[in-house]
Amino acid sequence: MAARVKDLYGDFVRTFGNVLFAVCLFVVWGLLTLVGVVVDQGKDAPAYFASYAAPIARAILRLQFDNVYHSPWYVGTIGLILLSLTVCTFKRVIPARLPPLHPVKVDKIPLHAVYDVAGDAAGVRRKVAAWFAERGWQVRDRVFDGVEWTFADKHNWARRGVLIAHLGFVIIAAGTTIYWARGFSGETAVFSGQAVDVPETHAVIRLDDFHYTIQPIMTKSGIVYQPIDYVSHVTVTGKDAVPRKEVVRVNHPIDVDGTLYYQSSYGFGMRFVVTHDGRTVPGLPGRVLFEGESFDIPATARSVTYERFVPTVDKQSGLPSADPRVNDPAVALGATENGRSLGDALFALGSSVDLGEGWRVVPERYVLYSGFQYRYDPGIPLVGIGAFVLLGGLIVSFYFLPARLYVRVDEDGPGRSRVGMAATTVKGYDVFSNEFERLVVRLKEVTEP
Amino acid sequence: MKMSLDEVLMVTALGSYVLAALALLVYFFSREEWLQHVGAPLAILGCVAQFAQLVARYELTGVWPLLNLYGSLSLFAAMAVAIYIGFAFRYKAWWAGGFVVGLAAIFLAYGVTWNEGTMPPVPSLQSYWAKIHVPLVVSSYAAFLVSFVFSCAYLMKYYAERAFAREVAFAAEGGATVAAAAAGNPLAQWMQTLPTLAQLDTIVYRAVAIGLPLISIGIITGAMWAKESWGAYWQWDPKETAALFSWIVYLAYMHLHTRHSWRGLRTNWVSVLGFLSILFCYFGVNIWISGLHSYKL
Ligand code: HEM
Numbered sequence: 001m002a003a004r005v006k007d008l009y010g011d012f013v014r015t016f017g018n019v020l021f022a023v024c025l026f027v028v029w030g031l032l033t034l035v036g037v038v039v040d041q042g043k044d045a046p047a048y049f050a051s052y053a054a055p056i057a058r059a060i061l062r063l064q065f066d067n068v069y070h071s072p073w074y075v076g077t078i079g080l081i082l083l084s085l086t087v088c089t090f091k092r093v094i095p096a097r098l099p100p101l102h103p104v105k106v107d108k109i110p111l112h113a114v115y116d117v118a119g120d121a122a123g124v125r126r127k128v129a130a131w132f133a134e135r136g137w138q139v140r141d142r143v144f145d146g147v148e149w150t151f152a153d154k155h156n157w158a159r160r161g162v163l164i165a166h167l168g169f170v171i172i173a174a175g176t177t178i179y180w181a182r183g184f185s186g187e188t189a190v191f192s193g194q195a196v197d198v199p200e201t202h203a204v205i206r207l208d209d210f211h212y213t214i215q216p217i218m219t220k221s222g223i224v225y226q227p228i229d230y231v232s233h234v235t236v237t238g239k240d241a242v243p244r245k246e247v248v249r250v251n252h253p254i255d256v257d258g259t260l261y262y263q264s265s266y267g268f269g270m271r272f273v274v275t276h277d278g279r280t281v282p283g284l285p286g287r288v289l290f291e292g293e294s295f296d297i298p299a300t301a302r303s304v305t306y307e308r309f310v311p312t313v314d315k316q317s318g319l320p321s322a323d324p325r326v327n328d329p330a331v332a333l334g335a336t337e338n339g340r341s342l343g344d345a346l347f348a349l350g351s352s353v354d355l356g357e358g359w360r361v362v363p364e365r366y367v368l369y370s371g372f373q374y375r376y377d378p379g380i381p382l383v384g385i386g387a388f389v390l391l392g393g394l395i396v397s398f399y400f401l402p403a404r405l406y407v408r409v410d411e412d413g414p415g416r417s418r419v420g421m422a423a424t425t426v427k428g429y430d431v432f433s434n435e436f437e438r439l440v441v442r443l444k445e446v447t448e449p
Numbered sequence: 450m451k452m453s454l455d456e457v458l459m460v461t462a463l464g465s466y467v468l469a470a471l472a473l474l475v476y477f478f479s480r481e482e483w484l485q486h487v488g489a490p491l492a493i494l495g496c497v498a499q500f501a502q503l504v505a506r507y508e509l510t511g512v513w514p515l516l517n518l519y520g521s522l523s524l525f526a527a528m529a530v531a532i533y534i535g536f537a538f539r540y541k542a543w544w545a546g547g548f549v550v551g552l553a554a555i556f557l558a559y560g561v562t563w564n565e566g567t568m569p570p571v572p573s574l575q576s577y578w579a580k581i582h583v584p585l586v587v588s589s590y591a592a593f594l595v596s597f598v599f600s601c602a603y604l605m606k607y608y609a610e611r612a613f614a615r616e617v618a619f620a621a622e623g624g625a626t627v628a629a630a631a632a633g634n635p636l637a638q639w640m641q642t643l644p645t646l647a648q649l650d651t652i653v654y655r656a657v658a659i660g661l662p663l664i665s666i667g668i669i670t671g672a673m674w675a676k677e678s679w680g681a682y683w684q685w686d687p688k689e690t691a692a693l694f695s696w697i698v699y700l701a702y703m704h705l706h707t708r709h710s711w712r713g714l715r716t717n718w719v720s721v722l723g724f725l726s727i728l729f730c731y732f733g734v735n736i737w738i739s740g741l742h743s744y745k746l
Contacts, residue, residue, distance in 0.1 A: 019708055023701050030697040037687045037694065037734065069685050176683075185681060219565040227571050250572035251678045262680035263572075373680035383682065387669040394665055397703075398658035428709055430647040431654065 016087040025081045032077060036068040082173055085166050093162050101151050103144045104406050109422035110429045113440040116418050117447045124417045124447050125150060125409040131446045132405070152405040159426060161396030168390025175382030185375035190234075191269050191288050191367045198374060201238075203256045208245070209233040210370040212266060214325050225324050230263050232370040248372065258376060265371030267291060268309035270331060270363055277358040288367045294336075297359050304361055305334040307344060320346070331363045402426050405439075419447060455509060458502035459561065465495030466530070466554035474547030480642055485543045492530055492550050499527035499557070510567040515583045516574050518735065522560025524584060525731075526553035528591035532659065536595060540652050544643065548598045578674030586667035586692070590727050592660030593699075596653045597724035600717040603649040607714055609640050650713055653720055654706060661699045668692055691730035698723040 015021050039060055040047070048057040048066060064071035106112045117124055125141075129150050133139045137152040188205070190196045195206035213228040232248040238256045246254045253262040269288040274281045274297070285295035294305040310330045314321040320330075333353060334344035347353050353361050403425040412418040421440065425432045452460070472488035475481070503523060506514040514520040533549040536542050570579070606626070614625035617632060624645075629637035644652070671689060672682035683689065702719045705711040 019704050020711075023704050026697050026701040026704070030694050030701070033690055033694045033697065036685060037690045041685060215569065217566075217568055219568065221565065224565075224568065226568055228569055230572055251576040251578075253677065253680065260680065262678070264680065375680045377681070380676070380682065384673075387665075387672070391662060391665055391669065394662045398662065427707065428712065430651050430712075433647070433651075 013087055013091055016084040017091040019088070022081070022084050022088065025077060025084060029074075029077050029081065032068055032071075032074050035065050039065050039068070041069070042067055078173065082170065085169065089163065089166050093166070099404075101140060101142050101149075103147065103149055103408075104422055106406065106408070106420040106422045109406075109424065111424070111433060111436045112420070112422040113436075114418065114420045115440075115444060116412055116416055117444070118415060119417055119447070120415065121409045121411045121417045124419060125407075127447050128407055128409065128419070128443065131443065137405070147408055147410075150405075150407040150409075152407065153402070154404075155400040155402045158396050158400030159402045161393050161398075161400065163393070165390055165393025165397055168386050168388070168393050171386030171389055172383050173386075175379035175384075175386055178379030178382060179377045183375070183377040183379065185373065185377075187264065187371060187373050189265070189267070189290070189369045189371045191369045193367075195235075198259075200376070201257060201259050201374070203239075203259065204237040205261070205372065206235040206237075206243075207232060207370050208235055210266060210368045216323070223322075225322060227324075230266055230370075232263055232372070234370075236261075248370075258378075259374050260376075262373045262375075263370065264373040267369055267371070268311075268329075269367040269369050270306050270309065271365050271367060272304075272306070273362045273364045275352075275360045275362070290369070297355060300355075300357060300359065301338045302342075302355060302359075303336050304355065305336070305344075306331060306363075307334050308332040309366060310346060313346065313348070318346070326366075329366060333361075333363070401431060403432055403435075419443070453509065455502050455505040458498045458505055462495045462498040462502060462527075463554060463557060463561075465491045465498060466526075466550050466557065469495060470547050470551035470554055472547075473543060473545075473550060477544050477547050478639075480544075480639070488546055488550075489534075489537065489543055492546055493534060495550070496527055496530040496534065499523060499530070503527070512567055512569060513579055515587070516570050516579060517563065517565070517568070519560045519563040519565070521583060521587050522556050522563070524587045525591055525594075526557040526560070528588045529553045529556075529594045532588075532592050532656070533595050533598075536599075536652060536656065540644070540648070542599075542644070542652065545598050545602060548601070549595060552594060552598070573678045576674060576678060578670060578677065582667060582670040582674050585663055585670060589660045589663035589667050590731060592656050592663060593695075593724050593727050596656035596660060596720050599649055599653045599656060600720040600724075602643060603646060603653060603717045604714075604721070606640060606643055606646055606649065607717075609636065610646070613637050613640075646713060650717065653717060657699055657702055657720060657723075661696075661703065664692065664696055664699070668696060688730070688734050691726070691734045695723060695726040695730050698726050 040051070043066060045057075045061055045066075048060050051057070052060065060066055064073070068074055106114065119127075125148065129139045129141065129152075132150075132152040137154050138156060140151045140153075142149050142151065184200050186198070186200065188196050188198055190205055190207040192207050192210055195204050197204050210230075210232045212230045215226050215228050217224050217226050230250055234246050234248060234254075235243050236246055236254065236256050237243045248254050248261060248263045250263045253260045255261075267290070269290055271288050272285055272295075274284045274295075281298075284298070289295070289306045291306060291308055294303045296303045308331070310320040310332060311325055312321045312323040312327040313319070313330045315328070329349045330346045331349065332344055332346050335342040335355065347363060349363055349365065351362070353363075355361060403423055406422045406424075408420050410418050410420070421443070423429070423432055423436050423439075469488045469491035472484045472491065476484035476488055503514050503520070506520075515524055530550055530553045533546065537546060610625050613629035613634065616634070617625055617628040626637050626640050630641045643649070668689070671692070675684060675689070676682040698719065702716055702723060705716045705719060
């Protein structure tokens with residue numbers, strides 16, 4: 001039993017500690033990530049059946065590809081990557097970091113050079129050691145079986161680059177997990193002059209004023225209405241119960257008790273007046289409506305939907321124009337009876353719409369609302385630190401190449417020596433071959449008397 | 450018709466690139482030394498003109514010029530040529546210039562077709578992050594373009610070498626290309642003028658080693674910007690997700706490259722795939738998929 005567990009453990013370590021296994025995990029991670037780019041995320045089921053053939057839509061829903069980044073596949077893959085990374089770091093990366101000094105067969109190493117110089121071995125050896133030491137190489141002498149070796153290491157510290165990069169990734173993963181465990185986010189919209197209570201934080205946001213700037217610009221392909229600014233003047237009341245005035249703009253969120261509030265959208269609410277036989281019916285619909293909201297007409301089977309606000313109607317065609325600024329506003333209203341559509345049409349603000357049986361509705365005036373996103377994410381500092389640690393690891397790994405030179409100097413007749421030199425690096429030989437050639441040339445010059 | 454300064458510079462850049470690409474392309478095949486001496490200065494001139502054009506545009510309009518496809522493609526072309534020039538000097542690699550500068554010219558010319566004139570940026574783009582994030586990401590794409598071209602050269606030489614190996618009876622010292630060249634095969638003789646496979650692989654590695662940290666900082670600064678403007682540092686928006694995909698591909702490249710047996714043919718195919726994923730991220734997402742990066746509020 002113990003032997004089987006040991007075998008299993010051995011297999012686990014071999015598999016999870018293998019770079020190729022890591023690459024397989026990257027492939028799965030990459031493909032799942034791509035799924036989320038190609039398949040629209042977070043739509044409801046009918047939307048997928050509308051966009052794809054039924055079997056594909058069913059597969060998307062069954063495999064949770066409609067919310068792939070939070071699916072067990074995605075989270076599980078990242079979990080496996082973290083596990084593999086940990087195993088590999090302890091079993092492979094750390095032990096391989098500082099290989100012991102040992103002699104080599106110089107001519108068996110692809111990067112090697114052997115040449116003769118004048119001078120006794122001890123003197124040449126001293127020159128070699130001094131030359132490397134001067135250039136910042138860490139020089140160590142050792143004797144193996146009576147042969148004196150000089151080992152010169154460069155950027156030895158940079159062997160830790162991989163560890164740093166891996167650590168960075170782990171820190172980022174930890175930071176995102178904190179958000180999952182303790183963070184929250186949401187959206188809220190506030191009409192001008194009104195206040196909302198944000199459910200998770202109980203902060204109260206009152207929108208004192210919202211305005212936007214849109215600039216028409218003539219381009220080669222016609223007029224473009226370019227948004228320039230969206231500004232919400234708000235009064236916020238946080239935990240301390242002290243109201244304070246703030247301005248929220250795009251790229252300028254505000255912080256209330258650690259939760260950030262962002263300008264995210266705006267729109268036009270509509271106040272309707274409903275009359276029956278010429279008399280206003282109070283309390284109907286009772287409040288300002290958002291686009292898409294409906295209200296029922298009492299004692300009939302009819303209801304009216306405020307479908308859309310049209311800021312400017314084109315005078316000539318009577319159709320909505322592309323101008324998003326409010327010039328000649330109108331509303332698109334829809335009517336239904338027993339749930340069946342009676343059609344929809346565009347009405348100017350202030351016009352009276354006949355609903356039959358003495359009922360009329362007037363879209364009286366619009367009220368701007370401002371949409372805010374809010375988010376509490378205690379993991380952000382950790383993600384930030386992790387990102388920079390990761391980056392540091394990448395730079396150390398890619399730009400500082402740890403290399404080791406093995407040099408032995410043997411007597412080669414009276415007053416002559418033979419220098420044998422080989423180099424290894426943590427990234428094979430090819431990346432170092434140019435530098436090795438240069439080193440050999442320079443060293444030859446230095447050891448020549 | 451009178452041209453403005455930025456138009457003059459743009460015409461200079463495009464003209465120089467086209468001529469440089471032609472000269473270096475012919476140089477690639479013919480190895481006539483003088484063509485390199487014509488192509489290289491033209492590529493440098495075009496690159497300088499492009500950076501000057503971007504500065505002139507900023508000065509003339511007061512609008513940071515990289516916030517639309519025209520501006521970002523301009524920087525992409527300029528950075529690709531700039532990074533390549535560095536490699537050409539360092540690794541004596543002017544032979545690849547026809548391809549890098551040629552691609553840069555095509556991207557630049559395509560970018561010019563997107564020039565809509567001056568537009569003030571929409572609110573979400575009015576951020577100092579725009580000045581940091583966009584150049585980083587675009588420069589990483591440029592480095593990947595350079596690695597892509599050298600990977601293609603690697604693959605071409607690799608498959609040619611394999612074909613030569615079938616021709617020459619035994620693997621000679623220095624590889625099949627050397628043996629086939631010695632046997633008088635003109636294609637092998639020409640192929641011999643390219644760096645060895647190991648050298649090409651090192652060049653690709655060095656280019657990816659520029660691109661991967663840049664795209665990493667690009668994604669990180671993008672996340673910081675997103676946190677400021679959309680409320681969350683990561684929204685799984687198609688653009689940022691596509692960039693993450695490319696990042697994963699190059700991460701796989703780097704890990705494969707640590708293994709001797711995978712270094713070479715396989716890593717270079719991954720590098721080619723990586724650049725295709727960059728093209729998808731750059732153009733595919735903008736054109737086919739709408740998301741937050743289509744810059745609506
Ligand atoms: C599945 C998990 C992973 C495993 C098993 C793994 C394993 C390894 C191994 C064995 C090495 C090479 C060590 C050597 O021979 O010098 C390495 C290098 C590296 N890893 Fe990972 N890794 C994983 C995930 C990651 C992730 C997610 C990142 C980045 C966020 C990363 C960044 C790096 C870097 C930058 C290097 C250095 C590459 C080079 O020097 O060219 N690794 N990794």
